[in-house]
Amino acid sequence: MDGRIADLSTPGRLAEPGEGIGLDELALAARNHGLPLEALRYDLTPAGLHYVLVHYDIPAADADEWRLTVSGRVRTPLTLDMPRLRSLPSATHRVTMECAGNGRARLDPRPVSQPWLVEAVGTAEWTGVPLRTLLIEAGVEPDAVEAVFTGADHGVERGIEQDYRRSLPLALAQGEDPEVLVAYEMNGLPLPPQHGYPLRLIVPGWYGMAQVKWLCDIALTDTPFTGFQQAVAYRLKQSPDEPGEPVDKIAPRALMIPPGFPDFMSRARVVRPGEVPLEGRAWSGHAPVTHVEVSTDDGGSWSEAALGPADGHGWAWRQWRTVWTATPGSHVLSVRATDAAGRTQPLTQPWNRGGFANNLVQRIPVLCLDGD
Template sequence: MSHPRRTFLASGAAALAASGTRLRAGGAWAQATMQGKRFVRQASPENLEQDFGGLADFITPTDEHYVRSHFAVPPVDAASWTLSVKGAVGQPYTLTLAQLRALPKVSRVVTLECAGNGRSFLVPAVGGVQWERGAVSTAEWTGVRLADLLARAGVATDATRVVFDGLDRGEVKNTPLPAGPINFNRSLSLAETKARDVIVAYAINGTPLPAAHGAPARLIVPGCYGMASVKWLSSIEVIKGEFGSYWETTDYAYWDRSSGRPLRRPLLGMQVKSLIARPSAAGKVVRGSTTDVVGAAWSDGNVTRVEVSTDGGATWRDAEFMDPESAYTWRRWRFRWQVPATAGQAVLMSRATDAQGRTQPMTRNNDWGTYVIHHVVPVPVTIA
């Protein structure tokens, strides 16, 4: 007869391997230099990760919100900055920051996640910023609806997409290399701009944008990975046809096999995902205690269910939500775990399901490349 404890441990180890996940040396989340309350994942350009293990508030304080930079922060003078709306429009125009702020404003609470969040856990190891769990945050963004800005310009009836250019500029290292420095940019279809209620934001959590978050103004695209929310926005250009920049074909792109042949597509909507904040990997829990397993879940639609496993995926039970349903924000969740009375090891897991019926996968899909790390990440803990 098989021994239950040995069977359990074997299933936990298998889950770690099968998921395509690795842990840092010693089995714990890596230690890193801190800048205030954030981990420094890269000093130049600045890439900062929030302490996801300390997850507490629904809204992430601005000084704890993750920061993603492709190049150095561009020197921008707010007094002379302008935003141009141009291209396939009837009336192109330019706005100063004061003029943008004078327009009717809206506020949106939105969760943003870097598409590479969790990259440090991939097996085999891949290049790029070595994010762990905290390249995801939730904030209230205030600005002007993109739809209002486009309506003022008068979009051509045969227009198809909108291109957003940022002022951040530099040389990239990925191959094939562009010929010299390039600016960051992304595009959205006109249909996507309407469906997602995109805004041009000039404030975060009630205060003007800091430089690291794209001041004076940036795009906010609810439900999409962070690269879509272009920072240091300088122009909005309506175009006819497709857009094939480096940032949508070489970088921030994936292989789509739905047509029967692999086609390169730009990344966009966030995939359903949950993460355990506490206990942390290689942490200890008290045997026989009641311990809260705490985390958050999100997607590009409402997350409707989170399940937790304390036995390496053999069984699953529902967690309780701490936040109401919301299309474009995370939902924090909690699971009351009755820790076994005997000392040993346990492998914790969480998986989310959203309103579209999508459930977080157990294993990695390599067609995402170095992005979209949304498979279940096992969290081994010690019962002592």
């Protein structure tokens, strides 16, 4: 690592210090937004506070004209309009979704791509048709190995014009745990435009790049998909020449609602001496969260926090709470989650070129005032 930063327009490329960022890249970053950490108080994130990341543009969409096709290695290709999709048996799942680049801004050197701190997350109830229902109706051919999902968002990558496309292994696409949804509602209402109206994919436990928005085609293939967003972007790698490992399930993370109130000069939170309630949320895409620990001395020691009830499927975050007895002076609060598979959060974060899957523990500087 030599002090260079990764270029947003070409994932994996490193830009020299001082090299400019294009206006289109700045416009893209401007229309993305994260979750205010105070909104961790809500079991369900209001749609307007849920994080948003848009790769290209938000496409024009008319639900009355929208069609979803199921094609490729199927016996009966399908073309489904929205009334037909809504007539099929539906399911509603509470799912925590996190951007694969969440925490990217804390890496050194830092990739230029969307500079998330820890705010690229949200939890919603998604309603739609289980993907396996559509695959059963279409009839999957024995040689199919993957399902490729195409969104209506459109752009240019490496000089090639293309739609946003991602794939899932067929076993996951057909499975029940997690149950992949072709969703048309968010928190009981039609999807907002920025969240994929009128149709999107929901893959519980996976990072956001898998949740294809503005979904218009599902194609089953007999070979692995090698499109840009699958085989080039969203790979964990140290150098541009290596293929890297794919980004998939969400690493465990706990977040704390910053206590007290902000001091914009010191960039610290301010509290009074005495008992200070601490709370937040924790989640993992690998297994349910089983422990949350809090440190008030910058990771020197840890104590167990109380966990709230788990979601029935384990696809959504859990609330945690504890009480800290604050004493005058400066402190650093931290929180970390551990899941049932034994995965936990690191105190120092390994670096990768894309800045993906960075689940470094959160650190909050706090100043406790001396007296009233």
